[in-house]
Amino acid sequence: MPLLPPGRWRSLFAVLAASVVAAGCAAPPALSDRDGRVQVVTTTGLLRDLVRNVGGARVNATSLVRDGGDPHSYEPSLRDVRNVVYADVAFSNYVMLEEHNVIKALDANLRRGAANVSLAEAAVKYAAEVIPLVEDVSLDAVWLGLRAAGDGAGHGADRSSEVLLSMTGARGPGNVFGYLTGSFGDTDVHFDSSDGFDAGDGYGEDTATLPADAHTHMSWAFTEPGVYELTLSASLRVDRRSRPVPMGGSTFTVAVGVPAPSGAVVLDRGHADLTVDLDRGEVYALYDPQGGGEAAQRVVPADEAVIVVPNKALAEVPAGSGFGFLGRPGDRVFQLAQAVLGKHVHGEIDPHLWQDVRNAMAYVHVIRDTLTAEDPAGAVDYRRNAEVYLDELDALDRYVRQRVSEIPEARRHLVTTHDAFGYLARAYGMSVAGFVTPNPAAEPSLADRRKLTDTIRNLAVPAVFLEPNLAGRSSTLTEVAAQLGVRVCPIHGDTFTGAVTTYVQMMRFNADSLRDCLR
Structure with a gap:
């Protein structure tokens, strides 16, 4: 999102x-x-x-x-x-x-x-x-995202409230940008030190918004090597009629292409989030060098943390107007890329x-x-209606289980457009062998494509599965399948189509498609 x-x-x-x-x-x-x-x-x-x-x-x-x-x-x-x-x-x-x-x-x-x-x-x-959702943070540098921890219930917040995180200052040898990267040429810039800062009422140009208890992926770029100090302030807008409630602020140190200052807690790999704590009214870093998710992250106060952007993070500014804010095409910047490309805000639970x-x-x-x-x-x-329908669903559960059991065990590998089938795999004895991206709004990278190709080839997967409503955004899956000579079969994840208009039809359709294409 x-x-x-x-x-x-x-x-x-x-x-x-x-x-x-x-x-x-x-x-x-x-x-x-x-x-x-x-x-x-x-x-x-x-x-x-x-x-x-x-x-x-x-x-x-x-x-x-x-x-x-x-x-x-x-x-x-x-x-x-x-x-x-x-x-x-x-x-x-x-x-x-x-x-x-x-x-x-x-x-x-x-x-x-x-x-x-x-x-x-x-x-x-x-x-x-x-x-629980587990992030893929297999990057050469730290993944640096944004997080709103806690639900803000003590302030009267609910799921429609907004957490506002503003950059109010940046000191360093060059400019810093925080932005979301979608498809090529598609970027949303949220922090930009090149034109000063205007957090204003919380909806200024240098403010990112999140739901409570959520986090988002973020790309970062620095134009020059050296040590930067980034100041962030946070607030909570309970509803559209309320003034934002201050949630504290902190200044983070970032070492770009230079050694980290001694004595600091170095954030240089795995998973790190600049975090607004709605319960404590503080802004700090949550860090897990192994990338195991929120449960594995530990609190690192801003004045103890140093975020490291290594020299290997040097990248050239791509051509295209979408990246013009970084400089001219071919200019070099230090970049912390998103762990998963695409505009994707989510919580810690798989929602499907x-x-x-x-x-x-x-x-x-x-x-x-x-x-x-x-x-x-x-x-x-x-x-009465619920009892009748529950009997139908109980029979449906047995039907899906039976169909999957007819697939040879060595072929029960599910490769799909996006990561929406973890529950199906766990419940019915399959494995999610691969997907193009974790989220359908994400743009697959070259690394995603290579990983997908290797997975299909190494497991001798006979078919991959495509959600009909995402067919227009599935070129990577279909191209890789054509390259390797495997079938592309339909599967329904989040929505109905003209041929599938009920939940029972959807699950029966999926079970039949899995059996027919993998058996």
């Missing part, structure tokens, strides 16, 4: 506010005036299908992300916001599956008193199992829980209980 430029946030909120006014400042019509059904809005079509199976005729369910759309990058429309305004119940997957603008549109416009449920989190009490049918069954339990609380008169119907 992209960190949006300051103007985009303001424009979005202006549109959302206008849409609420257009819908009417009075309370939404009574349930009896809206065809007598419970009005439900979900973030994705997959969740909409689960709700319809439990709610039956008593529920009218719509989704914000259209079928075929990508929840990782979808931008809500005015019509979407109107559906939220009139909803009695809202269901999202969350754990940062959806684009943050979708969550902000949902939370900002849902009427007071309406149920607002994050299914992936709520389903844990019904034995849903989650998988439904690829394990048992987890989808836990979602059904949560939906049943939520609808019953909203509409007690329908309790018998919701319980």
